[in-house]
Amino acid sequence: MPTIQHLLEKCKNMVSKPDSRRAYLLDVPQKYRGITGYFSNYIPEEIIAAAGLYPMRVIGFWDTSKSPQRSLFNPVCSFVRDVFLAASCGEFSFLRNIVFPNSCDSLRVLRQMWEYEIKKPKAYTLLHPINTDDSSVQYFTHQLKAFAEEMKKESGVYFTDAELKKTIDKYNQTRDLLRQLYDIRRTNTFLTGADAVALMTAGLILERDEYNSMLRQIIDEARQNSRDDKNLKRIMIMGPLTDNYALLDKIERFGAIIVDDDITNGSRYCSRDVEMTGDLYENIARRYLFADPSPTLNSSIKTDEQAFQRRINGLDLQGVIYINQKFCEPHVHNYLAKLEILKQSGINVLMLEIEHAGLDVSERDLLRIESFIEIAGRN
Amino acid sequence: MESSKSILAKIFAEYYLSGTQAKKDKQPVAYVTAFTPVEILRAMDVVCMYPESYAVVCSASGKAKEMIHSSRMGSFSQDLCSYSLIDFGTEHFGKLPFGGLPEPDMLIAANNQCLTTFLWFKLLAQKKNIPLFVIDYPVAIEDQDSVREYIARQYESLIDFVKQHTGHNLNTQKLNEQVTYSAKACDLWLKVHELNKHAPIRIDAYKIVDALFPMVAAKGTKMACDYYEALVSEHQHRNDVSSADSVRLLWHGYPMWFLAKKFPGDFDEKFQIVLDDYTLWWNLDYKSGTNDIDKLIPAYSNTYLNWPIYKKIDWVSELVKEYTIKGVICHANRSCRRALADIAPLRKELSKSGIPAVIIESDMANPDFYSKEQVNLRIESFRDTLRT
Numbered sequence: 001m002p003t004i005q006h007l008l009e010k011c012k013n014m015v016s017k018p019d020s021r022r023a024y025l026l027d028v029p030q031k032y033r034g035i036t037g038y039f040s041n042y043i044p045e046e047i048i049a050a051a052g053l054y055p056m057r058v059i060g061f062w063d064t065s066k067s068p069q070r071s072l073f074n075p076v077c078s079f080v081r082d083v084f085l086a087a088s089c090g091e092f093s094f095l096r097n098i099v100f101p102n103s104c105d106s107l108r109v110l111r112q113m114w115e116y117e118i119k120k121p122k123a124y125t126l127l128h129p130i131n132t133d134d135s136s137v138q139y140f141t142h143q144l145k146a147f148a149e150e151m152k153k154e155s156g157v158y159f160t161d162a163e164l165k166k167t168i169d170k171y172n173q174t175r176d177l178l179r180q181l182y183d184i185r186r187t188n189t190f191l192t193g194a195d196a197v198a199l200m201t202a203g204l205i206l207e208r209d210e211y212n213s214m215l216r217q218i219i220d221e222a223r224q225n226s227r228d229d230k231n232l233k234r235i236m237i238m239g240p241l242t243d244n245y246a247l248l249d250k251i252e253r254f255g256a257i258i259v260d261d262d263i264t265n266g267s268r269y270c271s272r273d274v275e276m277t278g279d280l281y282e283n284i285a286r287r288y289l290f291a292d293p294s295p296t297l298n299s300s301i302k303t304d305e306q307a308f309q310r311r312i313n314g315l316d317l318q319g320v321i322y323i324n325q326k327f328c329e330p331h332v333h334n335y336l337a338k339l340e341i342l343k344q345s346g347i348n349v350l351m352l353e354i355e356h357a358g359l360d361v362s363e364r365d366l367l368r369i370e371s372f373i374e375i376a377g378r379n
Numbered sequence: 380m381e382s383s384k385s386i387l388a389k390i391f392a393e394y395y396l397s398g399t400q401a402k403k404d405k406q407p408v409a410y411v412t413a414f415t416p417v418e419i420l421r422a423m424d425v426v427c428m429y430p431e432s433y434a435v436v437c438s439a440s441g442k443a444k445e446m447i448h449s450s451r452m453g454s455f456s457q458d459l460c461s462y463s464l465i466d467f468g469t470e471h472f473g474k475l476p477f478g479g480l481p482e483p484d485m486l487i488a489a490n491n492q493c494l495t496t497f498l499w500f501k502l503l504a505q506k507k508n509i510p511l512f513v514i515d516y517p518v519a520i521e522d523q524d525s526v527r528e529y530i531a532r533q534y535e536s537l538i539d540f541v542k543q544h545t546g547h548n549l550n551t552q553k554l555n556e557q558v559t560y561s562a563k564a565c566d567l568w569l570k571v572h573e574l575n576k577h578a579p580i581r582i583d584a585y586k587i588v589d590a591l592f593p594m595v596a597a598k599g600t601k602m603a604c605d606y607y608e609a610l611v612s613e614h615q616h617r618n619d620v621s622s623a624d625s626v627r628l629l630w631h632g633y634p635m636w637f638l639a640k641k642f643p644g645d646f647d648e649k650f651q652i653v654l655d656d657y658t659l660w661w662n663l664d665y666k667s668g669t670n671d672i673d674k675l676i677p678a679y680s681n682t683y684l685n686w687p688i689y690k691k692i693d694w695v696s697e698l699v700k701e702y703t704i705k706g707v708i709c710h711a712n713r714s715c716r717r718a719l720a721d722i723a724p725l726r727k728e729l730s731k732s733g734i735p736a737v738i739i740e741s742d743m744a745n746p747d748f749y750s751k752e753q754v755n756l757r758i759e760s761f762r763d764t765l766r767t
Contacts, residue, residue, distance in 0.1 A: 105716035135532035
């Protein structure tokens with residue numbers, strides 16, 4: 001059995017090193033009919049996997065050294081610009097297809113540029129709703145069924161509901177295990193926050209059975225080796241896709257521990273399961289529309305505020321670091337919306353705007369982080 | 380016939396007074412985004428106010444810079460939509476043009492132009508603690524029945540939402556009147572543009588931009604139709620705007636509201652902008668659909684900014700042919716991410732068909748992103764290209 005260090009190293013490499021990731025993906029088991037890339041938490045991996053395709057979330061850090069220097073205009077967020085450059089360099093040529101969400105304007109720009117300029121692999125758009133009422137559930141259910149048909153045609157695997165159920169079960173297991181990990185991290189500092197985020201992010205790439213078994217081993221060891229370092233400042237991170245291990249590691253080296261998050265590749269990814277009885281597609285629609293919402297979703301403002309308030313109340317936080325990608329508009333608005341709640345709760349907030357591809361954190365930001373952590377929790 | 384100038388003044392006054400009067404009469408006021416189906420709201424006696432249009436007024440009156448500063452958005456003021464920043468600035472700004480917009484009782488946003496308007500209105504709803512309704516237009520409708528049904532159900536929910544918050548019912552006769560006038564105004568709006576379809580140019584393109592206001596704020600009214608009829612009638616026989624052999628240019632995208640003539644560059648008789656395609660984005664198609672509500676589904680789904688990329692390129696390319704355009708100036712407006720998607724592809728496609736295009740990076744409302752010298756230099760070198 002691999003050691004925890006070995007597993008975490010694998011996760012970190014998967015997230016931060018394009019070569020390691022590519023090597024792993026090129027070795028994806030032959031039982032799959034190809035790799036389907038996708039963006040956002042609103043693309044159901046369950047359906048892709050049921051069709052015999054290997055779902056791979058597009059995260060950052062690709063090799064753009066062969067860049068043809070084509071780029072998108074500046075107000076488009078840095079993540080999207082990085083992906084466009086990587087796609088222009090052929091970094092996604094090993095994918096069978098790619099699925100776009102109906103999400104923020106930056107991703108819509110990328111979708112259009114994909115159609116015009118990148119062209120391969122073939123792109124789909126899953127037109128999920130931004131509203132969360134009954135008619136949105138009905139509409140999304142219809143879209144999911146159409147999406148399943150597309151994936152079936154793509155792979156030639158015409159899966160049944162019983163087969164879909166098995167796949168849903170696997171993904172429910174992942175979500176359940178990740179939630180257990182969150183519970184542990186609230187009181188147990190066995191895992192650093194940076195390692196935990198690397199572990200969660202790697203799950204967006206790793207083969208599902210391997211990943212679930214990895215999570216079980218880490219959870220077991222964390223429970224058996226519980227630690228509670230009270231000298232560390234308790235920090236929560238918020239933001240969009242946050243896959244910059246180096247940044248999170250640096251935050252914690254200043255004497256902090258990231259005990260929770262509200263990030264795309266974190267708690268929002270694993271909240272709520274898909275129900276297993278009734279219409280499975282409607283259940284998937286409900287799970288995705290009623291899980292902890294992304295700022296691009298029109299969820300109930302009051303319910304969200306109350307849920308967020310309850311969550312931070314139970315964490316004994318000493319500070320929140322909002323890590324936004326430059327020009328990510330939904331998260332600027334989310335930050336502004338949540339700032340008031342955090343201020344009213346007496347929690348200090350640091351906003352960091354980073355270039356997504358920037359593995360190096362600027363000296364200025366490091367100084368800001370250091371002084372923020374130093375004063376965190378003093379008032 | 381009453382002059383277009385006089386009708387426009389009335390429309391302007393009526394719009395801004397209607398907001399103030401509504402508050403006095405306790406009539407519900409909604410803030411709406413530019414492509415909200417206001418026909419439904421007006422048929423339920425809701426007074427609709429457009430913060431985006433107000434941001435245009437603020438920018439045109441030279442207040443944008445100070446108002447954006449007043450928005451207290453710090454470094455975000457470099458990143459967000461300048462319309463929203465101007466709107467956030469109104470909260471802390473002293474003397475507002477026309478006294479500002481009345482406080483809204485509800486907010487209605489649509490995502491058929493961008494996600495920004497939804498994010499902006501959601502934040503407003505939270506700050507002001509007022510109800511928000513969002514109309515989701517996932518995509519321009521082609522043959523997608525499920526999308527059409529989804530939007531139809533949202534319209535039903537919108538009617539319920541307004542009824543719940545105002546007690547007002549939908550007046551179907553009023554709705555019919557609204558939709559009929561909206562459709563007629565679109566036909567007339569197209570005629571205004573077509574004044575410049577062939578040489579000589581009958582109306583300055585910036586004057587067409589100035590004439591956009593009724594298409595937005597007086598949608599569904601007879602007065603808007605009267606205005607465009609008068610405008611066409613006043614200009615259709617003019618031939619003193621340019622020389623017959625001027626080089627005809629198309630401005631692609633948002634105008635620059637803070638400039639007196641809305642477009643940069645010192646254009647003379649030899650080089651003239653004959654059309655800004657942005658103003659045609661308001662030319663919605665109300666003709667498909669079996670009833671009035673049904674007509675509002677494709678009309679508001681098939682907005683320019685909701686189109687797929689090739690449809691946008693084809694549409695602009697068609698305008699280039701129809702209006703015998705010799706060169707295109709593309710405005711890469713940093714406020715509007717969604718509008719940026721087509722800039723580079725359009726330039727490439729136009730170039731394939733022998734139409735040169737130049738890209739100017741600036742902003743629709745924030746003069747901080749406008750460098751007169753750089754822009755003029757670029758336009759001058761573009762004119763050199765056209766001369767050769």
